[in-house]
Amino acid sequence: MNDAQPQPGSRLPAFINVRALERRWRRLSVTDLVVWGIGVVLLLFVFWRIVLTFGQGAYTLESFIKNVIFGLAQGSIYALIALGYTLVYGILFMINFAHGEVFMSGTYIGFFVIAAMEESGFLAEQTLLALLIVFAVGMLSSMAVAVTLERIAYRPLRKAPRLVPLITAIGASIFLQQAFRGLFGSSTKVYPHVHLYALPQLFPQLEDGKGMDLISGKYDVQFALLGNDVNLVVQPFIFVIFIVALLMMAGLYWYVQRTKAGKAMRAVAEDKDTAALMGINVDRVIVNTFAVGAALAGAAGVLFALYTYQVTHTMGFIPGLKAFTAAVLGGIGNIPGAMFGGFALGFTESVAPGLLSIPHQLKDVVAFSMLVLILIFRPTGIFGEVLSEKKA
């Protein structure tokens, strides 16, 4: 069926490609209709709940804004962890259940360093330098754990069926959790409350002249918006995490897209065997991927601990799960996708229960339903391009 000449005068705007739409319509099958039907029903349910909530009038703009900010905080944390996850996932297409434990190990070792520094008073004097040291230690220990993990549990199985490394990842995850419990005890370790003062000129009135406490400071903010005044308690650290997440994503994106090592990674992601033919040392690239992924996880771990203070040997499991969800939501192997997936997850968990007046105990139910809704309309994730079957 060759394309007829486009009749002059009836040309639609360039971006509506009529032929593509036709082709898509003809290819629609019953399942597509049924599945989209379910999607539409879910959407209607969401709108109905939103209308219901506003109908009751209990939902104020102020609590909406607060939930948005809480969502931003939670979303940045998920995005940070997802970035490290999606790198390994995008290259090796392996559901790395042990990533949560790599994230935890950086945080745990970081604790010993920051606790020692706090006792010696070094943390109070040189806060910025101390924090950099803790970040370095966290990232290095995560990288060490990840590289050893890859060497022992994943490399021998590279040729094995895809599900086999999944089991070694589970075994490694259990082993690492119990190892850290055996080594360092099962009590909860607590990060000290760090105070990093900045820009005293801009904020003379805060913290009696020392400037804004970027990490554990909480400040009241009042402003009027759309007619009703809003007073919030804002923690600047939320925006610090957001910016760090953005920087990390940009850095990672630059590293993968622009540098030679990044190109090698993308080649290995495309096809390991062909990459090997092109002279790429596949093993080194994979170790490199693990190292970079783990470094991001370590940094995310230290930031997570500075924000939530508590560190235990089992803290990695749930964040690892959420990172996996965010990575898939954003599209497998897509770095901006992982970031976006993390934010989408964070916002849904914070904003949706209030907005849809669903009890907060069910926030994970809402988050996963939102995941199903998005994957119904975009079966390969938000930014995921339709990959060849081999990679999906």
Next chain:
Amino acid sequence: MQKISRDSLNLGLIFTAAVLFVTLIGMPAVFDETAMIFLTAESALTLNQVMLIGIALGAGYAAARKQTGADPAALALNGAVAGGVTGLALAVFTALAAQVDLRGVFVNVSPELLNVLSFGEPGVAGLLILLVGGVALGALGALLTRLPARVQSVGVVTLFITLLVGLLQSNINSLINPADALIVTLWVGAGYLAAGRYGNSSIGRYIGALADDRAGGMRAPALRGLLAGLLAGLIVALVLLAGGSAGLEASLLVKGLWVDQSTLAGLILILVTGGIGGLAGMLLSVSPATVHNMGLAFITLLLVLGVVYAERKLSIVGALIVGALIVALQLLGRTTSRAADARHAALAAPQRRRVGILNVIVGVLILLIVPQISNLYITSVLDQVGLYILMGLGLNIVVGYAGLLDLGYVAFFAIGAYATGVMTTPNLVTCPPPGDNVIVMTQANADAGYLEDSYRALSRESVGVVVDTPAVYAANVIRRTTIVPFDSLDAAMAALDAGDIAAVVGQQPELASYLAAGSLVTSEPFRPNRTTWEPPRFTETQRAAWCGPILPFWAAWPLSGLIAGIAGVLLGIPVLRMRGDYLAIVTLGFGEIIRIVTLSDTFADYLGGAQGVTEIPSPVIDLTALSGISDAFKQPIALSSASQVYYLILFSVLLIMFVANRLSHSRLGRSWMAMREDEDVAQAMGINLVNAKLLAFSIGATFSGIGGAVFGSWLHSIFPNSFTLLVSINVLSLIIIGGMGSIPGVVIGAFALIGLPEVLREFSDYRMLAFGALLVVMMLLRPEGLLPARPRKLENHQDQENGTGEAISPPQTVQAAPPVAEAAVEGGN
């Protein structure tokens, strides 16, 4: 001077890291209390000593394996270096830890740990032992590599099994006493030898002629086996008649058969059992190699259990006997299994089928008597293994056959459990919790202000408030209270008898008349600020009147399977267009959604919320109608204990295995496998993907729902924390470890995944640590699983096809299937 290669130094460092890790975790101190083999009355070889020796030997052995030359001196030297480095590191650590207090960071570095490490010798002497021990054991380990490969493999297996028996001795020391074990071995052995080996001896030919078995069929060996069994039974009977040795009296089997019956009946029973034993021996002699070896292993297991039973623990003598038995099993096994295989091949086709069926029957017979001879603990572990087999068979269809990666499989298990729980438990949906009550009050009291205060005294779950005056107290002060206006006391009483209101609690004198009728419970006149409020005690009759189970277990069980199947379809529809890991995350989400829904307060009225569903009645087999036959059926039998539910689980496992086996060979099964290989090609071949996927999900879910129903009724209570993501991961691991897409693989995988943590209980604190490590090791050794499905095994090894069909040893890296055919989530190749 022989050259010390760099490899042995590297190995020394690796083993040093291992030993330091093990020490920092505090294993030596904990393991020093677990006795493995009792050398003398007081002293015993402890798990800690076995571990340290094992590490040193391993270092030497690994170093020697790296060496190319076969010169023993060089090997010993390199082994000694590797072991020495490890020993030295440990010695240095012990010395260092004594001075510096590491407990700030490493919590488990306690004084006892250091004491255990230096074998109780203070100061330098202890360190010397470590160093010298490391060097000596390293050299010894290296020299072991000089032994021929066959001796090494037999030696390693024997050592491993003997130590395992030592580790588990406290669990298995009271199962079968030595006399029973010997008698059974005698019977089976007699049958085996008569039917197999001595077939062509003079007597054998004579019996062959007697049975005029010219065509070399089954009749001759069967007859010979039977006669041999009877002969052995006779011997045992004669020994008993002559007032045999004390050992025979101790045997339960004989006591059960002989002592309780009259001598004649006892004699006949022993002869019959002897005959059966002989037949079983005969069967073993003509069955294929794998079944033959399994039979041999079972007999050896009986003997080993007998040895451990004798002294209630594993002494050095016991250990030697067990070791000898294991060595005999391995040597004997190889030779006799080939002979049995040859005999099996020699049989004509119909006989071979009959042998197959008989083997299955004997296998199931053994399964039937297991709970009678084993203790409740082993039976409850077998129950759990059975439930995981049910789930494994279901997930095997979804992931193994259809190639759809499902990470939320526990959802269907939970749906099955909750469906049965809610339907069979009276106290949830059918009747309000006991705290419910209704306050009846006269206008006088209402005016006196009791009404408003008594609302506060009411517990939160009240069902209705009755006011016997027109004035209705409209304010819904107490949440979840519905006000039921009655205009008179009698109307309220009628409603109570009709069961609309749970109970009436009142304080008026005229209520006394109702009290006598027992239809009413009252508590003493209550003052508003009572803190001693006790929920009213309902008599059994009252509870039974209002609340009764919706369905008995036997009706609820298949229904729960059906409900789970429907849930499978509901999950299947939205994921039809998703593939690979997108499918995995949605199913994971579905699992989490179900767990949180069962936990949440919003559904607590129906699903019990955080308090779970308790008091689930156990399934009752009511055979009183047949009570004429034997008094065992007089009263209905409740399957409450682990050994009774075992049969229920065994029945469902056999049934589901049969269904799964037929499915895998059916048209649907083949369409699944086509779909697993490549969805697009399958669709091109005319397979309706939608139906195949939905059927895979719903059948898999039904199997899991059936398992869930039994799970709830066995434990009499279900709580949301039994249905976590870890269960889904466990089921996925067991089908991959067992071998994708193979039914025996699922059974072996379930035994490995559930049996292993129970075996590791001896490691107490480090149970999960060892389990995680073993999970990784198992996958590294057998990537395609312990018992891979036939097609998958062939696919993996088509480049190493060897003619004899001998079990193909797993190559280190499985050759990847050609990229084109690799499905989105290829289950196996």
Next chain:
Amino acid sequence: MRKALHLLILAAMCLMLVGTAAAQEEEDWGTVTVAAGDPVRIGFAAALSGAGVDVLGIDELRGAELAVADLNAEDGILGFTVELVPEDSMCSADGGATVANKFVSDESLVAIVGHMCSSACNAAKDIYAPAGYTMVSPSCTAVALTDPNAPSPVFNRTAWNDRVQAPAAAEFLYSVLGITSVATIHDGSPYGEGLVKAMEDAFFALGGDVIVDPETGEGWAINVGDTDMRATLQAIADAGPPGAIYFGGFPAEGAFLAQQRADAGMAEVVFMGADGINATAYVDAAGEAGCGSYASAANPASVEGGGYEAFVERYVEEYGEEPTAPFHAHAYDALMLIAAAVEEVGEVDADGNLTVDRLALRDAIRATEDFEGLTGALTCDEYGDCGSGADITVVEMMCPEDGEPGFEIVWPEATEGE
């Protein structure tokens, strides 16, 4: 088709066999005999693995181990050394059942300290009952376990019954602090949910108002393992704000709630937990935000010789870290309770063998009167509730400038004045 036939026959056969395996319930629970020189073996069951719960299990195990050490220091029970047999029951019904079956298969066990989670207790009590094994749980607080309508012959607990702990908290909030409205949060565990429901009733009975989620008519709930509860707290602030927040749950989530309530503008709202958050883990994790928060605790005054402080010092010296959870003292008391009962009931015959009648042991435990334990004076009722007698006090987290923050008793001010 013939193979199918065979299998079905077999299935029917195995059902028939079931008849032979029925076990009857007889009043005689049998006796345990401990030969001279052998130890008195007491089983211990708690969740020693699993995210979030292993911390509680290990803490209870240590409490029991220290109790055994104390007993063996004064030559054990009736001269027999005491041996603890710990097992991991993994805080689930199936884990509890497996451990219960393991203990029941070992006749040498006298009694069981455990299980830890209400789900495990529920499954285990139905296995111990036919075998006559008495169990004393340090931390199973589910109301249904000692429900008079469905009594269990073997279940006892030193954990505090919700009906004792909740009214005390309600009394303190309503009468002492004069708070008129309270909002409740629980962590989805049987412990937290049962406590919160009892607290709502008690507070409501005193005349206070219970603020509920307009959507469900119930209190709020979070999940174990959550790190961000700000949205939930914001919903409470919208519905309230309440005079106080009462939390049924454990230190990890309790500390998050205490810190994050300021973000929802409820910094001044009183935060109160139960015995679940009375642990150093909460004090460290909550930091300054935890100052002024309350929890309920035992009244050490009722125990002479400063039992609890000395116990904590021995705990740190033995295990190198502070008690990680609140139930170590309850486990210590559970074991001591069993030991006292065995001492009372056991008879040593001529050649030095100890025999203990299981039914007598159960009755002795349930007849305990004013037993001096670390968690106060324990008196057991006929349904196995030994925690009902303890007098509950309220402790406040004090944050002195100079000293270390910690919990101190504020109510009832038995000894020193306000």
